Amino acid sequence: MKKLTITATLKTPVITLGYFTFDGLLGGIIFDKRNDGDVAAAHAAIPIKCTDGLYHASAARFIGASFGRASFSAALRATHDLDPDQILKSKDGTKLHRTLGLKRMREFGMVKNDYKIIIAARIEWDVEGDDQGIAETLGDVFWIGKRRAAGYGEVSNWDMQYGNSDGLVGPSGEPMRPIPATRFKGDLTQPLTDAAWKPAYWAFEHRAACFVPSNEWRFPQPEEQVIDEHV
């Protein structure tokens, strides 16, 4: 296992939810590639050091990020009858309490989903893992995040450098990913937050009181270039 810094250079804005940890990203990619529906097996194959369920992989740092919003609408029009067994019947059990006619079905209209988009030059993660395994997993991945089919989250280049961080706690003791309070060894004055700390991040059972990276850490602005006018 090696300490690494992974960089994704972005071609288009990205849509993500949560902390977008590197283990979460690789877990999703491996799950898609395996295509067998086995979530546990996909997570077990993540080539990152894992200590009692806690992966040594940081949350995403979006360098020079600005934000926007995107909305998508999907046409959800019912074209088939509902299963009569699912509909209440009259007291004598012979008539359906309510039915949907074709006219009413047509009224089933558009469903709008709103997303926050992140416009950033690149995303960085610190991780302790198997460099070969990570390179193989990322080899043919050029779209990350949500709404990839709509053009969001295109990666033009992946870069991997040897680093010196374990992806858990930063040099000032700051959390670099959600870490349960009972397992955090950094700066304990940070606020506790309710967050998922291991994949699958959507699983409610994986929520706990965690120390989490601050927004300042997750969205650092590049230092402004100082132009010396006297030169």
Add this chain to the structure above:
Amino acid sequence: MNTFEFIQQNFARHLIEISGDPVVDSEAVLTANVPMQGKPARLASGWGIIREGGATVQLEVAGDEHIKGGDTRTRYEAWLEQLENFSGPTLFIAFANKQISLGQVFLTFDTRSVRICSKDGVETFDWTTEPDENSGPVFKILHKMRGKQNA
């Protein structure tokens, strides 16, 4: 104790028969019928505050002695008082006709990271700072009320 064990232990078990699964019990108490003064109904309006040991809700629920129902304060009055006297993990929740998803239910552990949960999502803010133009509506209203209270 994670989020849903907290809801199960401090709210669900005082109102409904629990199954033993914290996620199932949390979903049941937040989205299905619960005992009310009158006939059982869903928590479909008003607000709730769940803390260690029990809960307070605006609707007239009929739970045991750990549940206080029929609190006539507005949601902002109740949440403001709770934030000003914050003492440990708390769930701040607004109920509405549309059922809340468990994905939008988060505990508040620290006033620097307050989570207000509603059907529209989760508003997060730092109660120790002042709101700015990007702050959410609940934070702005609570901050204004705090200003009036302290004036």
